[in-house]
Amino acid sequence: DGGITQSPKYLFRKEGQNVTLSCEQNLNHDAMYWYRQDPGQGLRLIYYSQIVNDFQKGDIAEGYSVSREKKESFPLTVTSAQKNPTAFYLCASSKGSGLYEQYFGPGTRLTVT
Amino acid sequence: RKEVEQDPGPFNVPEGATVAFNCTYSNSASQSFFWYRQDCRKEPKLLMSVYSSGNEDGRFTAQLNRASQYISLLIRDSKLSDSATYLCVVSNTGKLIFGQGTTLQVKP
Numbered sequence: 270d271g272g273i274t275q276s277p278k279y280l281f282r283k284e285g286q287n288v289t290l291s292c293e294q295n296l297n298h299d300a301m302y303w304y305r306q307d308p309g310q311g312l313r314l315i316y317y318s319q320i321v322n323d324f325q326k327g328d329i330a331e332g333y334s335v336s337r338e339k340k341e342s343f344p345l346t347v348t349s350a351q352k353n354p355t356a357f358y359l360c361a362s363s364k365g366s367g368l369y370e371q372y373f374g375p376g377t378r379l380t381v382t
Numbered sequence: 383r384k385e386v387e388q389d390p391g392p393f394n395v396p397e398g399a400t401v402a403f404n405c406t407y408s409n410s411a412s413q414s415f416f417w418y419r420q421d422c423r424k425e426p427k428l429l430m431s432v433y434s435s436g437n438e439d440g441r442f443t444a445q446l447n448r449a450s451q452y453i454s455l456l457i458r459d460s461k462l463s464d465s466a467t468y469l470c471v472v473s474n475t476g477k478l479i480f481g482q483g484t485t486l487q488v489k490p
């Protein structure tokens with residue numbers, strides 16, 4: 270079964286801790302993305318990667334970091350510098366960047382207290 | 383002006399009704415257009431791509447008007463299971479821009 274997996278589904282952390290969210294895809298897609306969604310709001314782009322070992326900042330990259338060492342994997346680290354990290358985090362992938370439809374994983378709900 | 387604008391609704395319609403959503407976009411150079419559906423607390427799922435000639439998939443019809451820079455989604459014979467948030471998505475400078483969504487609630 271081809272798809273995108275994200276783990277864990279729910280994550281709870283204390284303030285001041287870094288946390289890494291996992292995203293894996295077996296669709297053989299080149300591009301991968303991380304979005305954040307807050308209640309009642311649209312998706313905001315955090316980081317994206319068009320190819321292995323390369324990534325670009327999105328609209329709200331501050332307080333986040335990513336790596337793209339393998340085509341299948343694009344983990345997101347939420348650092349303690351992120352002022353308001355509690356949110357629904359969605360990972361997506363697409364065949365190429367910009368013009369192609371994106372497919373999403375089930376998301377991770379992060380709560381920081 | 384937002385890059386992609388949608389009326390957030392909610393649109394409350396009875397089962398069997400026809401409902402239409404519009405979405406406007408700001409970048410006339412945009413080339414790709416999509417409608418996604420998002421159920422409560424779930425990930426967005428691709429509903430359909432929107433082509434210049436318009437396209438239909440069962441009860442769903444999408445249209446693109448480049449001159450006026452808007453896309454539309456028409457849902458005929460609404461079902462209870464159509465209740466969701468519908469996201470308008472437009473390409474812009476190498477990325478997809480997601481609208482905030484229009485919420486549809488279909489009532490029995």
